[in-house]
Amino acid sequence: MQELLHVDLADVGPASTETDVIVVGFGAAGTCAAHAAREAGAEVLALERSAGAGGAAALAEGIIYLGGGTPVQRACGFEDSVENMAAYLMAACGPEPDEAKVVAYAEGSLEHFDWLVARGVEFDARLDVETQMAPRDTHGLVWSGGENAWPFSEIATPAPRGHLAKTKNSTGWLLMKTLAEACVAAGVDVSYDTRVTSLVVDEGRVVGVVAQSYGTESVYLARRGVVLTAGGFIWNDEMLRRHAPTLLRGTWKVGTEADDGRAIEMAQSVGAQVKNMHVGEVSLPIIPPRDLIQGIIVNGHGQRFINEDTYMGRVGQAALYEQDATCFLVVDEAAYQPNWMGLSATWVCETAAELEAEMGLPAGSLEATVDLYNRHAAHGEDPMFHKAAEWVRPLVPPLGAFDLRPGVAPYAPFTLGGLETLVSGEVVSLEGGVVEGLFAAGRTTSGICSFGYASGLSIGDSTLFGRFAGRRAAQG
Amino acid sequence: MQELLHVDLADVGPASTETDVIVVGFGAAGTCAAHAAREAGAEVLALERSAGAGGAAALAEGIIYLGGGTPVQRACGFEDSVENMAAYLMAACGPEPDEAKVVAYAEGSLEHFDWLVARGVEFDARLDVETQMAPRDTHGLVWSGGENAWPFSEIATPAPRGHLAKTKNSTGWLLMKTLAEACVAAGVDVSYDTRVTSLVVDEGRVVGVVAQSYGTESVYLARRGVVLTAGGFIWNDEMLRRHAPTLLRGTWKVGTEADDGRAIEMAQSVGAQVKNMHVGEVSLPIIPPRDLIQGIIVNGHGQRFINEDTYMGRVGQAALYEQDATCFLVVDEAAYQPNWMGLSATWVCETAAELEAEMGLPAGSLEATVDLYNRHAAHGEDPMFHKAAEWVRPLVPPLGAFDLRPGVAPYAPFTLGGLETLVSGEVVSLEGGVVEGLFAAGRTTSGICSFGYASGLSIGDSTLFGRFAGRRAAQG
Numbered sequence: 038m039q040e041l042l043h044v045d046l047a048d049v050g051p052a053s054t055e056t057d058v059i060v061v062g063f064g065a066a067g068t069c070a071a072h073a074a075r076e077a078g079a080e081v082l083a084l085e086r087s088a089g090a091g092g093a094a095a096l097a098e099g100i101i102y103l104g105g106g107t108p109v110q111r112a113c114g115f116e117d118s119v120e121n122m123a124a125y126l127m128a129a130c131g132p133e134p135d136e137a138k139v140v141a142y143a144e145g146s147l148e149h150f151d152w153l154v155a156r157g158v159e160f161d162a163r164l165d166v167e168t169q170m171a172p173r174d175t176h177g178l179v180w181s182g183g184e185n186a187w188p189f190s191e192i193a194t195p196a197p198r199g200h201l202a203k204t205k206n207s208t209g210w211l212l213m214k215t216l217a218e219a220c221v222a223a224g225v226d227v228s229y230d231t232r233v234t235s236l237v238v239d240e241g242r243v244v245g246v247v248a249q250s251y252g253t254e255s256v257y258l259a260r261r262g263v264v265l266t267a268g269g270f271i272w273n274d275e276m277l278r279r280h281a282p283t284l285l286r287g288t289w290k291v292g293t294e295a296d297d298g299r300a301i302e303m304a305q306s307v308g309a310q311v312k313n314m315h316v317g318e319v320s321l322p323i324i325p326p327r328d329l330i331q332g333i334i335v336n337g338h339g340q341r342f343i344n345e346d347t348y349m350g351r352v353g354q355a356a357l358y359e360q361d362a363t364c365f366l367v368v369d370e371a372a373y374q375p376n377w378m379g380l381s382a383t384w385v386c387e388t389a390a391e392l393e394a395e396m397g398l399p400a401g402s403l404e405a406t407v408d409l410y411n412r413h414a415a416h417g418e419d420p421m422f423h424k425a426a427e428w429v430r431p432l433v434p435p436l437g438a439f440d441l442r443p444g445v446a447p448y449a450p451f452t453l454g455g456l457e458t459l460v461s462g463e464v465v466s467l468e469g470g471v472v473e474g475l476f477a478a479g480r481t482t483s484g485i486c487s488f489g490y491a492s493g494l495s496i497g498d499s500t501l502f503g504r505f506a507g508r509r510a511a512q513g
Numbered sequence: 514m515q516e517l518l519h520v521d522l523a524d525v526g527p528a529s530t531e532t533d534v535i536v537v538g539f540g541a542a543g544t545c546a547a548h549a550a551r552e553a554g555a556e557v558l559a560l561e562r563s564a565g566a567g568g569a570a571a572l573a574e575g576i577i578y579l580g581g582g583t584p585v586q587r588a589c590g591f592e593d594s595v596e597n598m599a600a601y602l603m604a605a606c607g608p609e610p611d612e613a614k615v616v617a618y619a620e621g622s623l624e625h626f627d628w629l630v631a632r633g634v635e636f637d638a639r640l641d642v643e644t645q646m647a648p649r650d651t652h653g654l655v656w657s658g659g660e661n662a663w664p665f666s667e668i669a670t671p672a673p674r675g676h677l678a679k680t681k682n683s684t685g686w687l688l689m690k691t692l693a694e695a696c697v698a699a700g701v702d703v704s705y706d707t708r709v710t711s712l713v714v715d716e717g718r719v720v721g722v723v724a725q726s727y728g729t730e731s732v733y734l735a736r737r738g739v740v741l742t743a744g745g746f747i748w749n750d751e752m753l754r755r756h757a758p759t760l761l762r763g764t765w766k767v768g769t770e771a772d773d774g775r776a777i778e779m780a781q782s783v784g785a786q787v788k789n790m791h792v793g794e795v796s797l798p799i800i801p802p803r804d805l806i807q808g809i810i811v812n813g814h815g816q817r818f819i820n821e822d823t824y825m826g827r828v829g830q831a832a833l834y835e836q837d838a839t840c841f842l843v844v845d846e847a848a849y850q851p852n853w854m855g856l857s858a859t860w861v862c863e864t865a866a867e868l869e870a871e872m873g874l875p876a877g878s879l880e881a882t883v884d885l886y887n888r889h890a891a892h893g894e895d896p897m898f899h900k901a902a903e904w905v906r907p908l909v910p911p912l913g914a915f916d917l918r919p920g921v922a923p924y925a926p927f928t929l930g931g932l933e934t935l936v937s938g939e940v941v942s943l944e945g946g947v948v949e950g951l952f953a954a955g956r957t958t959s960g961i962c963s964f965g966y967a968s969g970l971s972i973g974d975s976t977l978f979g980r981f982a983g984r985r986a987a988q989g
Binding site for chain 2: 040041042132133278279280281282285302305306308310311312313314315338340341342358359360399400401402405406408409412413420421422457467468487488
């Protein structure tokens, strides 16, 4: 039997600390929630179970999905608008994304950009076209969601929206260092190495938490509210097996060991509703180099199933959820290079027929796929999956195939489901109201995505809705 | 704000009734739970919100999945064993089915057959090979799970296990009439038109329910336990949107309006854990006639994706979850007949090339699929999807195509996720223990299936684990 997920105020000892707002977790959502609560005049204490700030965001690429015409977008020559961004998000984050959150996110994006800049986040207004991840230099903008690929290119005017703090390589650490320092400078107290184990409730209202630190259990009470920003549950295999078993096949968990889902279950134990618990983002990062997009991605039956120029997260989700985690990238010599992480062709053959035999695919399967692809590619067309013309040309044998199955290629999943929250950060209850005294943001919650995704949407919605949750909590 | 999902004993008025065991719902699981609790010596009251017994099972085909060598199986000439049945179930109910439940189900199957017979269920020991659903006559056995199709035919010795009570057409009504009458004869009290709205708790233990009947609210207390057997949530679109949005595309909800998931949320509100909430069974019943299996099923890209001779539920799940709910059945003249529900070919053309154009598929896509299929079919082989040789022969133009998209063809879903329970029927808590005083079975729970399915497994696990839950509840 584990520790209790919630305890009654009457059953806990005296509080070691009493403050206005307690924020559980000090990552992307937590720093912004704490900062916003402090700005709203509250006394704020953040409790972080690890020894430093940043959470999973500090280890991530650090892309923040922002648009509507940010200074970075404009400097790079792109027009964007709230409506255009919302149209993309409604298509890319579905089916059935949380429309209220999508609208609030698009409408809040420009102001959020300014808020981040005001807290010290710098952006180098240059676009790196080669990657959907962190650029090779300090570039501050990437195409991070397949906005310029089918079907989104036909739904909204394409604009890159993946913003990155100015530093080389993955930028999450710098973003989080900046946000955490700004938060502390604003007067937020932080207690590290402090693991929250239980919520404290009083007549149905959340009034505090119990936490462990260095072997000691303490009670922390919050006069106005508790904000849960403690990450998702990618590091909890038992929860994955129960709610999102597909993600167990992901080999490269995007998160920290603190992403154990306990905050979700603590909230559930006081009547919180959850949403989209089965959903995960799954990146399958093949490029750079983009030349590889000239190849075709096929499943275990030698069939194509997606446009190769789309966002890597769509490829990963499709492969894992719909293609039994079996896919391969087939290229010819003109397209071939080892990819960014050193993956190279496992098989190389003179013909498609030989290649399919080597790969263990059914006789004729890959051959038929290549023939059909080439037939249309000769005209620069891809009527099957709508890859953009610039990447479409007939494949010329010899052909090579990259093995993109889990264990060889990286499948990088994290959970997108969690507590159901309002835009305000209030936590929806099983009965359809809200849980009094409780707020949440980030991957502890179900954000704007119901299934689809673009890189930067998690840090994006964590930071923006983290702010909203902190502000609302400060109101008590 | 809805009614409270649970209320404190101290806050409710005097009880109108006090008994040993309260069973919520009087369908497949409820009748068996009530009966078993009564047999174990408890005073039992079943509360059923509709005006009669039977729940969704009374409207269903009525198949009960039983094996291990039942008298019906043996009379029809099939050998089966507990181990063989368990091997099939572990493969068919996965990935990662609940192994403890699978083993208990296979081990309990013969005794459960006898128990059903002893309660008056009669079986006509004849096999109908033509259907995976209710036979055209009183046959008592069908192949209801693709046991004789790839991959299961290679995993376990094929045996039909879909048992049906002896009557013509759908047999669920007779099964449920028999079970309900036996239950009442055994001394179970039943109150119809009585809708349970809340659980009553006392110091963490479930001690009763609040129910509405004819405008009046009453309190019912249970000295030993409350058993939730109130169906799934296929009739609650809000819950589907939150937990199982894919199922919203199913057009033919298998359930009753009482399958609104409230029992699941009532239990969640007192700390119950849920499991597999995203999962649904989705039948796409194409046959009879089986001649249609000689055709090929293709997706919106003109590609095959499954062996056409498999269980219709696997076709439906694959189509809905993995193929964007888009599929077609392509047949030639020798295979063509309108199917059992009068669906006929929407398009008929002289060649595959013409047919794909008519269907709006990409040029060459269906043609390539038919060519590849025919190439292997000429040798009686299907290396792509392993359809059994008896159904494999080249398709000879002209070709026709059935439109199997939702709205044209029936997609018949119901939810498989729900409360996490032990084999005993005890309800697992968020904290990993059990919720005291609470038990559950049937589609209010997550049963033996984590994704896959065979017809008869829902009535099968509802009735068997319903018995276990009732027996355990009677122990207090």
